[in-house]
Amino acid sequence: MASLSEAPESTPGRWWHWVTGLDYKGRLTLPAEARGVADGASVVRVSSRGRAVVLRRDGLGAVTPVDRRCRCRVLLPGWLRRAAAAGGGLVFVAARRPDASSVVVSPVDGLDAVADELAGEVE
Numbered sequence: 001m002a003s004l005s006e007a008p009e010s011t012p013g014r015w016w017h018w019v020t021g022l023d024y025k026g027r028l029t030l031p032a033e034a035r036g037v038a039d040g041a042s043v044v045r046v047s048s049r050g051r052a053v054v055l056r057r058d059g060l061g062a063v064t065p066v067d068r069r070c071r072c073r074v075l076l077p078g079w080l081r082r083a084a085a086a087g088g089g090l091v092f093v094a095a096r097r098p099d100a101s102s103v104v105v106s107p108v109d110g111l112d113a114v115a116d117e118l119a120g121e122v123e
Helices: 032-037 078-086 108-118
Strands: 015-021 027-029 043-049 052-056 062-067 073-075 090-096 102-107
Touching: 015 032, 032 090, 032 102, 078 090, 078 102, 078 108, 090 108, 102 108
Parallel strands: none
Antiparallel strands: 015 090, 027 073, 043 052, 043 062, 052 102, 062 073, 090 102
């Protein structure tokens, strides 16, 4: 196995990534880099994509308010809040670089399959 010092240099990807928690009401406080999705707006559009939701400034999707007083808190759909609660209240968040024009939010339970595949433990 090659040492980490021999790992190839990587360039920044197209997405920023986080695992973060929801507050007690099921709201997501967007990480700083992801707040561009609101871009000063009081609402964002939310659309479901399988077991994830996509937040966008405009376009298709249900309108959901953005709490600008509290670092861009967004209320997520009930099914996603319940799925996150089952996983300890955590969600995976990805924001499109460089301006967070799209933000994807998914329960963390989907990360197990990714880790299994990367570790070669797929059954």
